[in-house]
Amino acid sequence: MGALLKLTDAVLFLFFLVIALAAPLIDAQTCLPHSLFPQVIVDLKNWYSHEYGDYLVAEKPHFFVGIVWLELLFQWPLALLNLYGILGGKPWFNTTCLLYGASCITSMVAILSELLGSGKASDKLLMMYFPLLGLGVLAILRGLLPHSGNSTSAIGKRPLLGRKKRV
Template identity: 30%
Template sequence: MDAFTGTTRLILLGFFASHIIFTLGLDGQAVIPLSFFPQCLIDLGEFEVATFNDPLMGNARNLLWFQSLVVLELCFQLPFFCVAVYYLSQSDQTTYPDGFRSACIAYGAHTSTTLVPILTSFWASEHVATFTERVLLTSLYFPYLAIPLWLLWMTATATPTHTNSSKKTQ
């Protein structure tokens, strides 16, 4: 697959680099004991919950389905973020290995699928009182649907770097 270039590469690089920070610093608070986090990150999480009335992060320790998504994020997505940052930070790269293309497809499909119940919960939740709160929460989480879908489309439609064109000879 041809390497991402220009603005596309920079958007993806920024997205994945920031996602490493948010996954470890904020999302991880849903499943990792809070004693592992510095107070400034706990305060930031509480600020996010208070500012956006986020019913998931505000009640994460009581929502097993949400905790399971965070565990998947920590175990599967976080390593991918690191690999993605590695490849995207190499601006002189002209192609990516087919394994990276496959990982992008898997990440894009997995993440966009997990965002459907998350976004739906905002609109169905009795804890999100106003339309404005629902729109703000949706706006906050929407990039985590849009960018993985965009990555999925770009990589699923890209030509693999290596094709299996060798023929058996007799």
């Protein structure tokens, strides 16, 4: 079970790290003025939108803008907390994983319903969104797994934040 927890935590750590960087830099451009972002970041979002044919990012339908606000105000802080929880082996990590997973799945079901129902989405675009649904499922499953019960990192064997194990 320990190896499964470490593998799951490592995969979630990578996903949460990507979310921690992409949400404020890329996704926030959906609902905030482009003048707030460096031109290279705006160009990156525009390239992505054209390369993958992401019409939701390009057209900004109201439901999608609402989901991005949910991501920025709720999911992004949870991703940051989860990064800290993984590194610090925090006992509340399971709870924040459950919260993140439930919110992520809810958002992805709405987005994927639009993409699949509209007939506009390419396979390439769907392959960008389906892993995010998988992230939500993995976060929920991790939240349901037992906590290791110590203050050591779930990735390593020693405390990462300077705390000693209690005996």
